[in-house]
Amino acid sequence: MKTASAVLLALFTAACGANHVSLQRLLADPGHYDGKTVVTTGQVKGSAGLLGYATYQLSDGTSQLTVVTNSGGAPSDNTRVEVKGKFHSAFRLGTKSLSVLEEEKRSPLGP
Numbered sequence: 001m002k003t004a005s006a007v008l009l010a011l012f013t014a015a016c017g018a019n020h021v022s023l024q025r026l027l028a029d030p031g032h033y034d035g036k037t038v039v040t041t042g043q044v045k046g047s048a049g050l051l052g053y054a055t056y057q058l059s060d061g062t063s064q065l066t067v068v069t070n071s072g073g074a075p076s077d078n079t080r081v082e083v084k085g086k087f088h089s090a091f092r093l094g095t096k097s098l099s100v101l102e103e104e105k106r107s108p109l110g111p
Helices: 002-016 023-028
Strands: 037-050 053-059 064-069 080-093 096-108
Touching: 023 037, 023 064, 023 096, 037 064, 037 096
Parallel strands: 064 096
Antiparallel strands: 037 053, 037 080, 053 064, 080 096
16 A cells, blocks of 8 residues: 555656755755756745745755745745745855745645
């Protein structure tokens, strides 16, 4: 039964055209994911909005990524969310990278 569930999940993910990737993996290899649609999860740590646009930090406890959106505003701090969007890597300098996830869809997750 577990195998069937895993196969169905893999098929659903492939059909959606997005890969689920941890924040840590995204930021460890930003060039690989640049321009690709990905799905990731984390907890909101700070947000701001202005004139219909919003930005928030998504954290998994080890890594943090800036997410930008132009629909629905930013989620509340400490909310766990799953975000689908286009990943953009501006540049990498040593171990630091400037990367942003352009939100396409957001779903709240349980505590």
